[in-house]
Amino acid sequence: METKDALPAFAALSQENRLNALRRLVKAGPRGVAAGALSEEFGIAPPTMSFHLKELANAGLISSRKEGRHVFYAANYGGIRRLVDFLMADCCQGDPRLCGPYVIKENSREPFACASES
Amino acid sequence: METKDALPAFAALSQENRLNALRRLVKAGPRGVAAGALSEEFGIAPPTMSFHLKELANAGLISSRKEGRHVFYAANYGGIRRLVDFLMADCCQGDPRLCGPYVIKENSREPFACASES
DNA sequence: TTTATATTTCTATAATTATCTAATAATGGA
DNA sequence: TCCATTATTAGATAATTATAGAAATATAAA
Numbered sequence: 001m002e003t004k005d006a007l008p009a010f011a012a013l014s015q016e017n018r019l020n021a022l023r024r025l026v027k028a029g030p031r032g033v034a035a036g037a038l039s040e041e042f043g044i045a046p047p048t049m050s051f052h053l054k055e056l057a058n059a060g061l062i063s064s065r066k067e068g069r070h071v072f073y074a075a076n077y078g079g080i081r082r083l084v085d086f087l088m089a090d091c092c093q094g095d096p097r098l099c100g101p102y103v104i105k106e107n108s109r110e111p112f113a114c115a116s117e118s
Numbered sequence: 119m120e121t122k123d124a125l126p127a128f129a130a131l132s133q134e135n136r137l138n139a140l141r142r143l144v145k146a147g148p149r150g151v152a153a154g155a156l157s158e159e160f161g162i163a164p165p166t167m168s169f170h171l172k173e174l175a176n177a178g179l180i181s182s183r184k185e186g187r188h189v190f191y192a193a194n195y196g197g198i199r200r201l202v203d204f205l206m207a208d209c210c211q212g213d214p215r216l217c218g219p220y221v222i223k224e225n226s227r228e229p230f231a232c233a234s235e236s
Numbered sequence: 237t238t239t240a241t242a243t244t245t246c247t248a249t250a251a252t253t254a255t256c257t258a259a260t261a262a263t264g265g266a
Numbered sequence: 267t268c269c270a271t272t273a274t275t276a277g278a279t280a281a282t283t284a285t286a287g288a289a290a291t292a293t294a295a296a
Binding site for chain 3: 133135162163165166169170184186187188
């Protein structure tokens with residue numbers, strides 16, 4: 001992951017419809033949700049929904065697969081993880097004891113960890 | 119954390135100078151870095167740097183403190199964590215086994231975890 | 237072939253944002 | 267007190283960019 005990959009990903013997340021959609025897909029799990037279902041659930045016109053899903057896909061945050069005449073979109077957990085890793089790279093110069101109240105405790109599972117911890 | 123808080127945070131991260139600055143502060147640790155040092159390090163004019171730091175601060179991603187005539191900026195690890203938590207809320211409907219290759223293993227420390235795991 | 241679903245293309249509108257210069261504020265030392 | 271340093275604010279400009287809608291196209295199922 002490089003800056004040029006991270007910037008479009010964060011840009012994709014800074015739009016309400018897209019943030020809602022990605023969070024919905026994160027909840028949904030690997031099976032994903034059909035484009036039409038998302039369109040209906042959020043009350044967004046299909047072309048607009050498609051546009052936003054494409055943005056998320058281009059940013060590497062979701063993937064799609066065809067199933068019959070539906071296109072299912074699913075969160076790309078690996079892409080999301082790489083983005084967070086990039087943001088937290090070399091956290092506290094690798095000394096997690098410096099992260100203040102967010103120190104990574106042994107055997108805990110924090111949403112992010114210092115690079116040296118992962 | 120709500121959508122209205124997350125959106126400006128992601129928007130803040132979608133600008134190159136700000137993303138660079140935040141990653142630099144994440145590396146620096148709680149002590150932070152003076153505004154002038156960041157300005158010089160990245161070759162950005164002081165007013166421009168100040169503008170971007172303010173954006174990051176407004177987004178809750180960094181904090182500042184005065185020390186003599188310097189202003190030190192430091193990563194707000196709590197804010198960053200809350201942002202990631204928000205993005206991953208209720209991941210896979212709380213069943214981490216569904217997260218595909220990024221399953222949260224027992225006793226592992228992943229950069230993010232399903233909500234039910236944290 | 238007909239229907240349902242999804243995507244693409246195009247366009248108009250609007251909005252935002254990044255950066256520069258100049259001025260101001262605040263601090264600390266001589 | 268005066269000066270040098272550091273940082274922020276204000277004002278102005280310019281460029282970019284993104285959003286969303288309409289219409290048309292493609293794909294697949296019944």
